[in-house]
Amino acid sequence: MVEDDERIRSAVIRALRERGHAVSSAGTALAGLQLAVEERPDLVVLDLGLPDLDGGELLRMLRAVSAVPVIVATARDDDGSVVAALDAGADDYVVKPFSAGQLDARIRAVLRRAAGAETGPEPVTVGDLTVDPRSRRVTCGGTPVELSPKEFDLLAYLAARAGTVVSKRELLTEVWQLPYGGSDKTVDVHLSWLRRKLGESAAQPRLLQTVRGVGVRLAEPPP
Ligand code: CA
Numbered sequence: 496m497v498e499d500d501e502r503i504r505s506a507v508i509r510a511l512r513e514r515g516h517a518v519s520s521a522g523t524a525l526a527g528l529q530l531a532v533e534e535r536p537d538l539v540v541l542d543l544g545l546p547d548l549d550g551g552e553l554l555r556m557l558r559a560v561s562a563v564p565v566i567v568a569t570a571r572d573d574d575g576s577v578v579a580a581l582d583a584g585a586d587d588y589v590v591k592p593f594s595a596g597q598l599d600a601r602i603r604a605v606l607r608r609a610a611g612a613e614t615g616p617e618p619v620t621v622g623d624l625t626v627d628p629r630s631r632r633v634t635c636g637g638t639p640v641e642l643s644p645k646e647f648d649l650l651a652y653l654a655a656r657a658g659t660v661v662s663k664r665e666l667l668t669e670v671w672q673l674p675y676g677g678s679d680k681t682v683d684v685h686l687s688w689l690r691r692k693l694g695e696s697a698a699q700p701r702l703l704q705t706v707r708g709v710g711v712r713l714a715e716p717p718p
Contacts, residue, residue, distance in 0.1 A: 496520040497527030497553065498542040498568070503591070507540070507568075510595030516602070524548035528556055531563060537609075538602055543569040543580070551583055558584040558644075564605045568593065577673070578681055584644050587672050604672075619654040622715040624693065624702055626654040640692050645670070649685050653703075653713035662710035686711060 496511075498504040499522045508518045519534055521527035524545045531539055539557070543550035554565060567580040572590040580588055586605045589598055618627040623636045628651050633640040642650065648670050653661060667677040686703060687696075695701040701716045 496540045497522075497524065497530075497545065497550070498540070499523065499545050500542070503542075507595065507598065511599065511602075514595070514599045516599075522546075524550065524553040528553055531557055531561060535561075536563060538564045538566065538606060540566050540568050540598070540602075541585070543567060543571055543576070551579060554580065554583045554585060564609045566598070566601055566605060568598065574676070574678065577676070581671060582643065582645060601672075616655065619651075619657060621654060621657045621713055622702055624654075624713075626651055628655075635693050642689070642692060646685055646689050646692070649682075650689055650713070653711065656713075658712065658714045660706045660710045660712045665710070682711075 496504060496507060496518055498507070498520065501522070504520055504522070508520055511518050519530055519536065521530045524547050527539070527541070527545075530536075541550050541554060545553065550567065550569065554567070557563070557565065564586045565584065566587045566589060567585045568589045568591065569576070569580075570591040571577075577588050586608070587601050589601060616628050618625055618629075620626075625634045627633070631647055631651075633642055633647065633650065649666065652666065652670050663679045663682040666682050667679075668674040671677055671681065673681075686705075690696055690700070690703055693702060695703065697705060702713055704712045704714055706712060
């Protein structure tokens with residue numbers, strides 16, 4: 496746990512230990528980065544408002560060297576901060592004040608997903624696109640496609656349901672874990688990035704087909 500507020504840090508650590516987690520902590524971003532690299536934890540709970548560096552900055556530095564799951568725990572509840580943290584590679588987000596029970600449930604959910612990613616399902620092929628959930632690799636027309644973690648999650652979610660229309664609300668709930676928040680814009684922006692990387696556009700869709708008023712479907716292009 497990286498958290499500079501002594502009171503919050505000790506309360507959360509105590510609560511997580513009571514729930515069976517082993518917890519190490521740091522009060523600054525740089526100490527947190529060092530701890531994450533040295534101790535290789537299963538998961539990092541990260542505050543954004545830290546004295547030396549912004550937590551978002553730390554998250555980017557951490558992502559350069561590690562795929563460790565990260566839950567951002569912060570008082571910042573505006574849409575922009577949530578989207579920025581998730582885009583920077585956070586796996587989940589809790590807003591202070593949160594209950595220990597909620598944080599524990601989110602930790603368990605993120606760890607389940609991380610475990611699932613290692614032994615995950617078979618690669619899916621749709622047209623000339625192949626999505627491999629285990630290696631998190633994507634090829635389009637035989638060429639590797641570099642995706643951000645969230646772009647990959649979005650594409651993998653759609654690929655697992657290829658041919659089916661998925662609503663933006665479902666994507667916000669299942670891909671972004673924002674069942675009650677978030678906006679369709681978040682989905683739209685990621686879809687447009689994905690389209691660009693897959694060599695298509697909303698005006699000339701190929702594999703990513705928008706069904707107006709319903710959602711989006713990943714499917715073979717019509718002949
Ligand atoms: Ca803080």
